[in-house]
Amino acid sequence: xxxxxxxxxxxxxxxxxxVSVLAVAIEVGMVMLVVGLTTGMLHESAKRVEGVxxxxxxxxxGASFFFGLTSAPMPAKIGDRLAEIxxxxxxxxxxxxxxxxxxxNMIYGIxxxxxxxxxxxxxxxxxxxxxxxxxxxxxxxxxxxNKIKVGQTLNFLNHxxxxxxxxxxxxxxxxxxxxxxxxxxxxxxxxxxxxxxxCSDPAYADQVIASIxxxxxxxxxxxxxxxxxxxxxxxxxxxxxxITVMIAVAVCIGFLVIFLSxxxxxxxxxxxxxxxxxxxxxxxxxxxxxxxEASLLCLVGILAGFAGTVIAKKIILASFPTLxxxxxxxxxxxxxxxxxxxSLVGAFYPALRAAQLDPVDALAYE
Amino acid sequence: xxxxxxxxxxxxxxxxxxxEVPALQGVDxxxxxxxxxxxxGPSGCGKSTLLHVLGGLTQPSSGKVLVDGNDxxxxxxxxxxxxxxxxxxxxxxxxxxxPTLTAKQNITLAQHIQGNGFNPHRFEAAVEMLGIQEKxxxxxxxxxxxxxxxxxxxxxxxxxxxxxxxxxxxxxxxSENSQIVLNMxxxxxxxxxxxxxxxxxxxxxxxVADRIIRMRDGQVVSD
Numbered sequence: 001x002x003x004x005x006x007x008x009x010x011x012x013x014x015x016x017x018x019v020s021v022l023a024v025a026i027e028v029g030m031v032m033l034v035v036g037l038t039t040g041m042l043h044e045s046a047k048r049v050e051g052v053x054x055x056x057x058x059x060x061x062g063a064s065f066f067f068g069l070t071s072a073p074m075p076a077k078i079g080d081r082l083a084e085i086x087x088x089x090x091x092x093x094x095x096x097x098x099x100x101x102x103x104x105n106m107i108y109g110i111x112x113x114x115x116x117x118x119x120x121x122x123x124x125x126x127x128x129x130x131x132x133x134x135x136x137x138x139x140x141x142x143x144x145x146n147k148i149k150v151g152q153t154l155n156f157l158n159h160x161x162x163x164x165x166x167x168x169x170x171x172x173x174x175x176x177x178x179x180x181x182x183x184x185x186x187x188x189x190x191x192x193x194x195x196x197x198x199c200s201d202p203a204y205a206d207q208v209i210a211s212i213x214x215x216x217x218x219x220x221x222x223x224x225x226x227x228x229x230x231x232x233x234x235x236x237x238x239x240x241x242x243i244t245v246m247i248a249v250a251v252c253i254g255f256l257v258i259f260l261s262x263x264x265x266x267x268x269x270x271x272x273x274x275x276x277x278x279x280x281x282x283x284x285x286x287x288x289x290x291x292x293e294a295s296l297l298c299l300v301g302i303l304a305g306f307a308g309t310v311i312a313k314k315i316i317l318a319s320f321p322t323l324x325x326x327x328x329x330x331x332x333x334x335x336x337x338x339x340x341x342x343s344l345v346g347a348f349y350p351a352l353r354a355a356q357l358d359p360v361d362a363l364a365y366e
Numbered sequence: 367x368x369x370x371x372x373x374x375x376x377x378x379x380x381x382x383x384x385x386e387v388p389a390l391q392g393v394d395x396x397x398x399x400x401x402x403x404x405x406x407g408p409s410g411c412g413k414s415t416l417l418h419v420l421g422g423l424t425q426p427s428s429g430k431v432l433v434d435g436n437d438x439x440x441x442x443x444x445x446x447x448x449x450x451x452x453x454x455x456x457x458x459x460x461x462x463x464x465p466t467l468t469a470k471q472n473i474t475l476a477q478h479i480q481g482n483g484f485n486p487h488r489f490e491a492a493v494e495m496l497g498i499q500e501k502x503x504x505x506x507x508x509x510x511x512x513x514x515x516x517x518x519x520x521x522x523x524x525x526x527x528x529x530x531x532x533x534x535x536x537x538x539x540x541s542e543n544s545q546i547v548l549n550m551x552x553x554x555x556x557x558x559x560x561x562x563x564x565x566x567x568x569x570x571x572x573x574v575a576d577r578i579i580r581m582r583d584g585q586v587v588s589d
Contacts, residue, residue, distance in 0.1 A: 008471075011466075277447070280479055363423075363462065
């Protein structure tokens with residue numbers, strides 16, 4: 001009976017219902033998309049590093065596992081010494097550059113021969129390898145997002161580059177230029193930002209890392225397996241704070257809208273609450289009825305939020321193919337729990353106020 | 367025979383800001399089971415306040431109220447609510463049906479609140495007696511005033527309360543519908559020995575009752 005009353009109330013006030021459902025849907029969608037985008041981008045970036053095929057990453061002293069926060073590059077000749085370590089089969093240096101046209105993009109300056117030894121070589125969708133110093137390879141996602149074709153000229157780092165090939169994504173960066181060109185452009189001759197080290201068997205990674213530590217005691221040496229485990233938002237304090245703030249904002253939106261919605265409802269329905277009290281409805285009965293109404297609004301909002309998030313993901317990926325949105329069941333459950341919690345807390349005060357209304361005043365309410 | 371309602375020196379004072387407004391000023395009243403009592407008097411004489419106190423909707427300021435042997439002054443708000451749920455039925459001038467529910471849902475809501483679940487025999491008996499079988503799936507806005515009041519009476523008696531308290535039940539009705547509602551209340555009283563205490567301005571309505579109590583300035587002036 002209470003459910004029927006709740007359902008009738010919800011249908012009786014379609015605008016209020018729609019606004020409340022929308023607010024909860026936005027809350028759920030915001031939580032899932034913020035987390036989905038940040039973790040998606042982070043994991044996609046990590047997967048690209050993993051996709052290089054190396055077992056170990058060697059970076060300069062004080063470097064962060066988060067590429068781009070790297071300090072000054074290392075001498076390239078270190079690569080020769082790394083290659084001499086037993087169980088190491090290939091070493092590929094890369095010098096990082098950034099360009100910010102159309103978003104922040106990392107460019108790998110690579111030595112094609114050594115990079116191919118570590119990665120097993122690029123898979124070309126179109127075109128082929130570098131033919132000239134100012135040639136660039138772009139991955140298929142970047143090419144799709146920017147409608148790039150082989151032979152086209154791209155301007156970045158204040159130079160024109162000819163697109164020599166479009167390669168399968170997942171090999172570190174989205175843009176690759178020759179190592180020598182990168183060195184010239186950055187004035188860092190014979191330098192590398194990172195060395196990708198491939199072992200004869202990934203099982204030897206720890207053994208090789210120990211050898212590298214002996215050889216280069218202050219350098220940052222990390223296995224790709226460990227790197228993958230570190231690439232989470234928990235290890236990036238600023239990102240974690242951003243996610244927390246965005247979730248808090250989303251929960252506040254849901255809480256405030258449900259609070260206002262239920263508060264308005266009990267003001268509108270003061271007389272009806274008086275009627276229930278005249279029939280002998282207890283405070284608990286009235287609180288339960290209002291909390292059930294808020295829960296039902298919230299439940300519909302959560303479902304709408306899930307559907308909206310899936311649609312938003314498709315739109316985001318169609319509009320920005322280089323982005324990655326990782327929607328997980330775990331965060332869907334968290335978003336739902338946060339929405340339910342926020343809604344119940346938001347509805348509790350109005351429910352309590354309704355339960356405490358004086359029946360005579362409520363019945364006289366116009 | 368023990369009275370079903372007994373009040374002694376019953377007083378009720380409302381505070382509006384810093385002003386005290388005495389609504390009941392020492393009401394002594396005895397009502398016996400099965401009686402149909404009409405309370406009449408001018409506006410502001412305390413009739414509705416008396417009804418609210420007897421129904422446990424508000425607490426008296428002083429004096430004693432015994433309803434079916436229960437002393438309201440010794441009962442908490444929750445106890446009075448529970449008592450009202452099982453022993454009191456209300457009928458209001460403005461019908462007070464829930465607008466989002468159908469007539470049937472409005473009636474069965476009282477059974478649900480009482481906690482005994484849906485009783486089809488009692489429901490059918492009440493609906494048949496009040497002649498609202500054809501209107502059960504209608505919402506209040508689709509019912510005439512007379513029909514709404516009959517639904518309200520059905521809701522009030524569905525749980526077989528000891529006392530039916532009616533606050534100007536014909537106040538919003540035309541004479542034809544007023545007569546129908548009064549006849550039904552009379553029938554309830556005669557057929558089921560339903561104790562009814564009805565407030566009214568209407569002398570014709572009061573004439574239906576077994577007994578007429580007149581109030582003025584918060585006191586009973588004639589019985």
